[in-house]
Amino acid sequence: MLKYALLGFLNYRPMTGYDLELWIKASTGHFWHAKLSQIYTTLKSMEAEALITSHVEAGTSRPDRRVYTITEAGKAELMAWLRAPLIEHEIKKDTLLLKMFFGLPAGKQALLTQLRLQLDLHRQQQRLYEEETPLEMLRFLEDQPEIADHALLWDLARRFGVMYEETYVRWIEESIRVLEQTLSDDSQK
Amino acid sequence: MLKYALLGFLNYRPMTGYDLELWIKASTGHFWHAKLSQIYTTLKSMEAEALITSHVEAGTSRPDRRVYTITEAGKAELMAWLRAPLIEHEIKKDTLLLKMFFGLPAGKQALLTQLRLQLDLHRQQQRLYEEETPLEMLRFLEDQPEIADHALLWDLARRFGVMYEETYVRWIEESIRVLEQTLSDDSQK
DNA sequence: TCGCTCATGTAATGGGTTACATGATTCA
DNA sequence: TGAATCATGTAACCCATTACATGAGCGA
Numbered sequence: 001m002l003k004y005a006l007l008g009f010l011n012y013r014p015m016t017g018y019d020l021e022l023w024i025k026a027s028t029g030h031f032w033h034a035k036l037s038q039i040y041t042t043l044k045s046m047e048a049e050a051l052i053t054s055h056v057e058a059g060t061s062r063p064d065r066r067v068y069t070i071t072e073a074g075k076a077e078l079m080a081w082l083r084a085p086l087i088e089h090e091i092k093k094d095t096l097l098l099k100m101f102f103g104l105p106a107g108k109q110a111l112l113t114q115l116r117l118q119l120d121l122h123r124q125q126q127r128l129y130e131e132e133t134p135l136e137m138l139r140f141l142e143d144q145p146e147i148a149d150h151a152l153l154w155d156l157a158r159r160f161g162v163m164y165e166e167t168y169v170r171w172i173e174e175s176i177r178v179l180e181q182t183l184s185d186d187s188q189k
Numbered sequence: 190m191l192k193y194a195l196l197g198f199l200n201y202r203p204m205t206g207y208d209l210e211l212w213i214k215a216s217t218g219h220f221w222h223a224k225l226s227q228i229y230t231t232l233k234s235m236e237a238e239a240l241i242t243s244h245v246e247a248g249t250s251r252p253d254r255r256v257y258t259i260t261e262a263g264k265a266e267l268m269a270w271l272r273a274p275l276i277e278h279e280i281k282k283d284t285l286l287l288k289m290f291f292g293l294p295a296g297k298q299a300l301l302t303q304l305r306l307q308l309d310l311h312r313q314q315q316r317l318y319e320e321e322t323p324l325e326m327l328r329f330l331e332d333q334p335e336i337a338d339h340a341l342l343w344d345l346a347r348r349f350g351v352m353y354e355e356t357y358v359r360w361i362e363e364s365i366r367v368l369e370q371t372l373s374d375d376s377q378k
Numbered sequence: 379t380c381g382c383t384c385a386t387g388t389a390a391t392g393g394g395t396t397a398c399a400t401g402a403t404t405c406a
Numbered sequence: 407t408g409a410a411t412c413a414t415g416t417a418a419c420c421c422a423t424t425a426c427a428t429g430a431g432c433g434a
Contacts, residue, residue, distance in 0.1 A: 063430070
C-alpha cells in the first residue's frame, strides 16, 4: 500500500527516496507513514514493475541522488487504484483500548495513570495538527505552486486528524471520570 | 501483541483457540482482531515460552479440543504488560484518507462516490456498536458471571467505537459538502 | 568536535494474511 | 442435500520494523 502513496507523490514531480520521506512526514504522516528503509526497498520493487524509472544525479558537495520518475504505467496504476471503490470497513488496532479492556487486574490507579499519560499525548497531537501542520503544508506548497489545487484535499485529511484527536481526548476524559467514580480502589487482584 | 489479548482472555478462564476467536469477535473485535490461523500459531509459540499450557480433551461427537490454561509466568507477563506505560502516540493507517489525499486526478465524482460508500459502512458500524455489541457482551457475561466486574471496562472500549464512528461519519459528511461546493466538475486530469 | 542533515542501501526478524488441507455433526 | 458450526493445523507470502553499514559537509 505504501506503493500508492509513493506513486501519488511522484505524480506531483520526480524525487528521491529521501525527499519522499520528508513529504510524507509533512503531509500524510498522521494517517500514512513509513521508515526510510521501507521506502527504498519499495521504490526498488516498483522500478522492477516498471511503474517508475530512476537515474542517478551526481552530487558535487552532497551525496549522489537517485531520482525517481513515474511512468505511464505508473500513472495508470495510480488512477486505477484511486478509482477502485473501497468496500470494506477498516478496523484500527489500538493498544490503549486493549490495555483498558483487560486492565482490571492491574488496578484502578494503574489504569488512571495510563489514561492520563495518553491524554497528554493526544492533546499535544491535536495542537500539532491545528497549529503546525498547516504551516508545514504551506511551506511545501510555496516551493511547489503547481500542486496548489491539491491543498483542499490535503486540508480535508488534516481536518480528520484534528477531529480524531478531539474525539480521543473526549473519550479519555470521560473514561477517567467513569473510573474515578465507579471502580473501587482495591480492585487489584 | 495478539499475545497479550490471548493472555487477557485466558486469564478469565481456560479455553481453546476456537473459543478465543469467538470471544475476540464478540468483544475486542472493533479494536483488536485476528484470523484463526494466527491465533493457533501464536498459542503454539506462547506455550513454547511457558506462558500457557495445553491439554487435549477428547471429543465424543465433536472434534478433539486443545484447551489452553494460563501459567503463573503468563499471569506475571500479562500484569507487567498492563502496567507498562504506553508512552507513544499510535498512528493509524487509513486507506480512505490516502485515496482522498491523492484523489484530485480521479475527479470530483470518483471522490464523492468513495465518500458516499464509506459513509454507509461507517453508519452501519456505528449502529452495530450501539445496538448489537451490548447484546453480544451480555450473552457472554451471562455464561461467565465470574467476569461481570470487567463489564465496565468492556463498555468503555465499546463506547470508543461508537464515538469513533460518529466522528468518522461527521468528517465524511463535511467532506462531501466541501467537495460539492468547491471542486469544479472537470477537475479530472 | 559533536551532532544534524543529506543520502543510500542490505539483512534479519516480526506480525499478520491467504491459501491449503481435513472431516464429523447439526440444522434448515 | 447443502450450508453452517465445530475444530485444528501448516506453508507461503507480504508488509513493515529494527539493526547494521557508510560517509561527506555544515553549523554551534
